[in-house]
Amino acid sequence: MNDIPPEGMVIDWDVPVTMDDGIVLRADIFRPARPGRYPVLLNHGPYGKGLSCQEAYASAWQVMVDEYPEVLEGSSNRYQAWETIDPEKWVPDGYVCMRVDSRGAGTSQGVMDLWSPRETQDYYDCIEWAGTQDWSNGKVGLIGISYYAINQWQVAGLQPPHLAAICVWEGGSDFYRDLFRHGGIVSDISSGPWYTGQVLAVQHGKGGNGKRSAITGALVAGPETLDEETLRANRTELPDQVLEHRFDDDFYRSRLPDFAKIDVPLLAAANWGGAGIHLRGTIEGYLAAGTKKKWLRVHGNSHVAPFYLDNSIAYQKTFFGQFLKGEDTGWDQQPPVDLKIRHPGERFASRAEQEWPLARTDWQRHYLRPDLTLRREAQAGPPLSYETMGEGLTFLMPAFDEDVEITGPLALKLFVSSKTTDADIFAVFRLFDSAGVETLFIGANDSAQPLTLGWLRASHRKLDPVRSLPYRPYHAHREAEPLTPGEIAELDVEIWPTSIVVPKGHRIGLTIRGKDYENAPHYAPQSSATMRGVSSLYHRSEKDRPAEIFDSINTLHFDPERAPYLLLPVIPSATGDAPIDWFAHLRGAPMRIG
Template sequence: MALTETPGAHHRETTPEDIFIEWDVPIEMDDGLLLRADVYRPAKEGRFPVLITYGPYGKGLPFQQGYTTSWEIMARNHPDVTAGSTNRFQNWEVVDPEKWVPRDYVCIRVDSRGAGRSPGKMDLWSARETRDFHDCIEWAGTLPYSNGKVGLDGISYYAMNQWQVAALQPPHLAAICVWEGGSDWYRDMSHHGGILCTFIANWIPMQVTTVQYGRGEDGPRDPNSGLLVCGDEKLSKEELAENLTDLDEQYQQHPLDDEVYRERTPDFSKITVPLLSTGNWGGQGLHLRGNVEGYGRSASSQKWLEMHGLEHWSHFYTDYGRELQLRFFDHFLKGEDNGWADQPPVQLNIRHVDSTFVVRQEQSWPLERTEWTRLYLDADAGTLSAEPPSAAASVGYDTTGDGATFSFGPFPEQTEITGPLAAKLFVESSTADADLFLVVRVFSPEGEEVVFHGALDPHTPVAQGWLRASHRKLDPELSQPYRPYHTHDEIQPLEPGTVYELDVEIWPTCLVIPAGYTLQLDVRGRDYVYPGPAEHLSNMKNPMTGCGPFVHDDPVDRPAELFEGTVTVHTGGERQSHLLLPIIPGA
């Protein structure tokens, strides 16, 4: 019996695994432009739920070819990822159809406007893209083999735009799984605490323009379909540049949280669809904060938060992660009574110093039983203490060096910290501004630092936070003691030599600290650097030196006359600088 065909496909085939594939299906947008999609579906008649992704990474570029070292690490460390699949349809940060189509799902991959085989001007995360994604969802929901329920599932870019499109409330959207996806384009990605992050400037030429539409024969070829990944048309360098909005330049020209970022940041009050937000404890610099914020601020009455570790991409593909996604989507897209309705709202992988994890269910975020504990800085002793020091003291540091260090411990007993952190610091600067880089570190009794394989960097510290002192203004409605929220809507220069009170957000973390270990807070004027050797990923420009690609070294954003000087931290007396820790009793 012939299957119902989707109009306009380049060609079709049925695999030995009974997956019916339609390559390069056209989807018409409201302005007449045709986007291109690959459709993987069961080779049988019926109506099935749809999982759809929309993004710029090239639907025809194999994971193994475009992201060689990432694939090799995952395949080596997690054999369950490659088991049960030929892996020939693996594609960066989206589901493997060989593991989803047999479970009666339709998997659709759409090349976003200007990317892969979809023509047009690429304007990353823009309102234009979000409208395109909305229309793709509605197209998918009305296909003759769709059951009318569409889900969104993907990592990073394919997660971030889920927040945006969900706020538009497309009628056929039934559930979203935001896997490591930032939700605030200013605070999560472009400017950490108001300090420009250079990630986007390096990411675009490494991962985006390499698969931009119009590269023709200069781009790769899909070994499965035989099609050119970047379209058949060959555009000139000038035409390619004209077809790409320079987001890095926009970030540099817009240092405050204005319309550039608001266009890309969703209205959380309009996100009402069932939501599974999954974050990575090691995602410092991108996503981690956004998954937590998106979960907490979204208006959905049916929402869940899951937190894990390991590399950025691994758990999405492991049996642990895939089975979690399946349970969620089987419930909301197929209506299965599979126990998901009884799933606790929070599932945490509790992290230990040996890089092992223990899954634990919770009822809230932050955890209701959290004992919010202040550790006070003492500049004279270089310590953190539960008791505020009575005597005033201060310590200055050169912002080009390793900063000031404050230590607590050794811990008398095993202690768990899980949740968001914050610091209140009283500081003065020798210049009219100061960038504060806060690093929470843990050391063994032998003095070895406890670091983890983060989302990207293999030597990620326990927690980090950032603040540009001239961005110290707080939003009183959104701020919490454990999560100060800065408006980033005006610059308030410092008067050199004057002491200012600063509240610094430190991104969430989780760690069970054994007895005998020491906790340390570094207050620095530059990025954390792990003292060991750097590592490299094939799709990243920066060497991995502790912060991965999320560094803050743009000379225009950080001119020497403002950010190279002396910063002094004041403690004790009337200036009780402190670190706020989320201690979980009974660890």
């Protein structure tokens, strides 16, 4: 094994960092060889700091570098770990990169309890340790994707004294609503390949049953090999916890960040294609954060590639240079909101904004009608029923006679009855071309997905009147209110934000179903799996969705006094911005004007 670091870099492997209860976590630290004090960029999480992208996610890595070869430039990529920054691209610019295996993961001892208050306190302790080392300038920044973004919200709310800035890149913030129980419905993410393949595969104690570092040869998940019974005793089982906790109780609230106490500069980056995991929470976290120094960017394309492109790294360095180094990087010219407005064909127009949602939004009600259309005028008529395990009902707008931009959150009002005591609503916001073929998009979760999604369990229909907004219903999720079979219930469904400039001749569609959206099977090389439009983010738990309740018939009602509608965020005048192949432009390829 070759563990000789690049020239100009010192690497300290498996450095012990002792927590306040005596448990020892282990960190890999990449720092400039020249003497001095430098800002620290820190990650803390359960994915195994010694496991490279190429080893753990070979297909995803290969797809990314094939499409964006600039990722390979200027680095050997030997130290590139999943969803974290590449030390070879940051250390030469005077940053220390520190990766810590969280409690019970990788080479760190202890009981694994994902996103728990204990794990968040550990993160706090790591930040304070990093901020007081003789190679540190006392300013610690946080940066990373997904897990390494989600826990930034949590720890920033504890206000570690040495924390100076955070870059939350595609990281949800509400564990109930964003991740594990969409609209009250259990998401497979808690028990699917993410949990078994990314987390349990590197639990501390896997030892010889796990992988070795391609650089040091050390076992990624600790030197000892424990039996499965001992491993289970050394972790809390997230799938069981999610099933057990039906409502937004102390289990979820103990993991909810104290947003008002986030007082450091914040850069939040979301993805239009992130419905079902990170999109909502990134935007909601940005809005709720107490700091006055905060910026939001919303882009498109896949989950990881935008993070690693040269343009994005320069963007991140401009942010951290301002707040960790005290340099005048020009960041003060950055608009509060930077949107990449989406057009079909993965084309985007970059636009500066001052707020979210946009103040000039024309909030339009488009009524669901019994003739299966979506129009500005309501229409009373006979109810429509659908089998919940079938294809549901799709309501279509007339073809647009000009380009129209829809950017922002959506809300859906329905009047529903069921043959049973509950009903799960799956709402799918879709785009169809002039021939009636659905236009699909590359997204964070799937390579061919619809515009956006929304969910609600009817028994969870009670709203929080303080937190609800006309365009963003907020459900309390504190108790169940069963349906009376055959009686009509009023439902307000939150549909996650989106952005699309609908071309002339295209149509918007809204599908109401009783199960997950699916399209034609397609191979997703980034995960080496066949997908159907929602990646692995299904809602298929038989314990959560027993067939005797949810395999039934639901009915939508269109009475004069009960007119269902979709609230759309229409942006006046369709912007006039020229769409570009934004990601090709980042690669330095010629800009293609649409």
